[in-house]
Amino acid sequence: MESAQIIRTNMYPLVAVIVLNWNGWKDTIECLKSINNLDYLNYYFILVDNASQDDSLNKIRDFCSGKHVNNPRQDLSKFDWPIDMLEIDCDQLSYIKLDHNRYKNSNRLEKLIIIKNDKNYGFTEGNNIAMKFAVDKLALDYFLLLNNDTIVDQLFLKNMIKSVCEHTNIGFAGPKIYYYMPEEVSNIISFAGGKLGLNSSEPHPIGVDEVDNGQYNTDRIVDYVEGSCMLVSKDLTSEIGFFNPDYFTYWEEIDWCIRGKKAGYHTLYASKASIWHKCYGSDTGARSIYYMIRNRFLFIKENESKGQKFTSLIYYFCYFFWKIFFSLTILHRDKTKLRSFIRGTYDGIKILRTK
Known part of the structure; x- marks a missing residue:
């Protein structure tokens, strides 16, 4: 307990990394691969499955056990097999007692908590279930909500935490987001923070479709960050709560950031943190x-x-x-x-x- 406190009060606050999967096991496995390369020493990883119908759980179990999965994009050599899994049905979450030493990661994805939902609760309540579980079971400092169709830079979480610690009253933070391109490292920006006009309810994503020439390399306070990657202060959730489940999906992150702003919290665009987003994983036309x-x-x-x-x-x-x-x-x-x-x-x- 003492050593955990030392880590938390210095460079590495305790983060619960949460990824939501719904019928997207191929993207989820690629996301796990990038998380495995994170240069961060103090996090738990929670994967939430929203009652997928595409055999996602079995595919993810096979992957975590080290079995071959029919996904040519994988590089399996950097994993420590098998990945230790704890699977929990959503109606059993309150009864679980976590062995913190067993499920806390160092700088590798060695352990995985899987929450199995009994239906598709949407992006909002699917993440809420995981966040409430994390608050109840872990002495954490931040949540990191991450889309399963993202690939993260090795240093992105460390850089985002560093930016947050350099500012005050930060409730939310988001990275620089690039479009994911399978054949190359993309430098086309998808999102660099967002502005919102409350007189028109019109969101304005900053930097969209621009080539990154360093024009957004400075941290700034913005109105909202994208739900595909949000670092969220646990203190903020204690004050204003979690996602409004009425949204189900879309607009929920903007609503949350504006509620945080009204409560005195800022939303930060962390310019030195980078991820790549496929921008199609939740799109159903x-x-x-x-x-x-x-x-x-x-x-x-x-x-x-x-x-x-x-x-x-x-x-x-x-x-x-x-x-x-x-x-x-x-x-x-x-x-x-x-x-x-x-x-x-x-x-x-x-x-x-x-x-």
Whole structure:
């Protein structure tokens, strides 16, 4: 206990790394491979499976046992086999007693806690289940929420923690995110922090599609960071709670960052931390459009003043609605996505009308 306290108060606060898997075992295994190379000495790794139907759990079990998995992107030579696994059904989480020395990692992915959910709880509640478990069982300092379709730089967590420690009142932090390109190391930026206009409810990702020439190499306070990689202070969650599960997926990270800002916490873009994001792992086309549109209205209801609600709705119905409508009808001619867009708008209006 004393040695853990020494580590936590110096360079390496205790981090619970959480990855959510839903029908994506190939990406998840590649993500595990990159986490195995992390240069960080004090973390637990929790993998949450959201009731996958693609045999994900068996594939991940095979991988952790050292068996060959039909995934040509793997480099298995750097793992210490077998990876020690603890599998827990979601309804048994409160009964589990963790051996902290057994499941805490050093600088290798030697041990793995797998939470098996009984249904697809979405991005929000899937991560919430893991975070609540971590708070209950671990004396941690931070959560690191990481999409399964990401690849991390070896130093990214160490650099992100260093940036957070150089600032005050940081509730959230996110890295520089590049597009993942299988054949090369990409320097095309996908995300370098985000700004949000509360008078329009319009998110503005910084740096998107730009070649990285060092223009975003300075840490800065931003309005939100992307949910594909969020470092979250445990102290913040004690004050404002976790993801709002009503979002299910999309807009939940923006809502969380704005709630944190109202409670006095800052959101930090950590410029020296880097990851690569495939940007497709959670995209299901029409389903994505539905939640992105519906949840925009949920965000307006939960976070904006009467005046901001008014201007945001004027912006939506006078500009944004018609922009998307004409794109789906004339440019793409996609009736399925158009129906999802209309249904998301309709259900969003119903959300606004509820008390």
